Amino acid sequence: MNPALVALLVGSGLALVVVGLLVRGRDRDYDLAEILDLPYGERDVPVESVTEGRNALAEGAVTMAGRMVGQFDTKGSLGLLLERARIPLKPGEYVVVVGSGAIVAGVLLGLITSAVVLGVAGFLAVVVAGDLIPKVKVTKRRQAFEAQLPEALSLIASSLSAGHTFLRAVQMMTEEAENPLAEEFSRVVYETQLGDPLVEALDRMAVRLEIEDLRWVVQAIRIQQTVGGKLADMLHTLADFIRSREEVRREVKVLTAEGRISAWVLGAMPFGLLVAIQVMNPGYAAPFYKGWGLLILGMTFASIATGVAVILKMVKIEV
Numbered sequence: 001m002n003p004a005l006v007a008l009l010v011g012s013g014l015a016l017v018v019v020g021l022l023v024r025g026r027d028r029d030y031d032l033a034e035i036l037d038l039p040y041g042e043r044d045v046p047v048e049s050v051t052e053g054r055n056a057l058a059e060g061a062v063t064m065a066g067r068m069v070g071q072f073d074t075k076g077s078l079g080l081l082l083e084r085a086r087i088p089l090k091p092g093e094y095v096v097v098v099g100s101g102a103i104v105a106g107v108l109l110g111l112i113t114s115a116v117v118l119g120v121a122g123f124l125a126v127v128v129a130g131d132l133i134p135k136v137k138v139t140k141r142r143q144a145f146e147a148q149l150p151e152a153l154s155l156i157a158s159s160l161s162a163g164h165t166f167l168r169a170v171q172m173m174t175e176e177a178e179n180p181l182a183e184e185f186s187r188v189v190y191e192t193q194l195g196d197p198l199v200e201a202l203d204r205m206a207v208r209l210e211i212e213d214l215r216w217v218v219q220a221i222r223i224q225q226t227v228g229g230k231l232a233d234m235l236h237t238l239a240d241f242i243r244s245r246e247e248v249r250r251e252v253k254v255l256t257a258e259g260r261i262s263a264w265v266l267g268a269m270p271f272g273l274l275v276a277i278q279v280m281n282p283g284y285a286a287p288f289y290k291g292w293g294l295l296i297l298g299m300t301f302a303s304i305a306t307g308v309a310v311i312l313k314m315v316k317i318e319v
Contacts, residue, residue: 084208085137086180098130113278117289117297121271141180142211148181149213150243157235166231167198184209199225213242252317259315267308270300 078091087094105126110119152173159169167189174185184205191201199221206214217238224231277285287293 081134081138084141085134086141086183087134087137094130094134098127101130102126109275113275114282115278115285115289117294118275118278142209145180145184145209146211146213146242146249147246148177149211149217150239150246152177152181152185153217153235153239153242157232157239160232160235167192170198213245217242256315256317259311263308263311263315266311267304270304 078094082089082091082094089097102123106119106123109122110116113119155173155176156166156169159172160166164172170185171189174182174189177185188198188201188205191204192198199218202214202218202221206218217235220234220238221231224234274285288297
């Protein structure tokens, strides 16, 4: 049998096993959380269905990865990033998934191209992708929240004008809004039900999401509570201001789309050509994998990365 096909089957099987075990553990955590939210005695379930542990091998790998992450990431940045990205994995589980995918990708690319250097490059590419995916998800989630915020403020202001309290206005808005805004404001409502002041919960949400417009809203609410005034009128004004900023952001994003696409296409093209040449004619690029060839490849990679970074920096315009 073809070695590449064997590696593909084995790697895919291992990846499916790891992901399946992690998903099974996540589902049990969700089931347990759902049961704990119910009044005592409302639902009878077998204890084993939510307390049974994962496979010993997977549990050991996750535990070891979690300890390593804890040693290098003392501030818990990875866990906070996964929470912001709404990735339902613990830091150790995420490291195991990314590591497994990187190993499988490296082995497959190395066997297909018959080049160890490209196998190592595939391994590093998956590791880099594992680092970027949560950040990209956080960015998209933040952008979606920013786009929904003006309408949410308008709904809250309308409810205040109708005579509802601030907290009740926020609750009514969360019932009509979509995610991710509904999720975040629902969390604010839950925190107030536990005894926290509403403004403090909003402030924590602004810090957690790192949204400048939301920080302005919280600061304006604090000032309004100090000096007085109509909160509904102030929220309407903020909504109009944020809506105008969002329109400018969208226009800038459209105008800079060509530059962003050019950066990724020009950055990915050399690697795609190298892999294609290696697959079609392995001996053609062989001099690059020894001696001075490795230095040339390294300098080429550095120049490509620098060019992509410069282009992305040029098209990044803060509004």
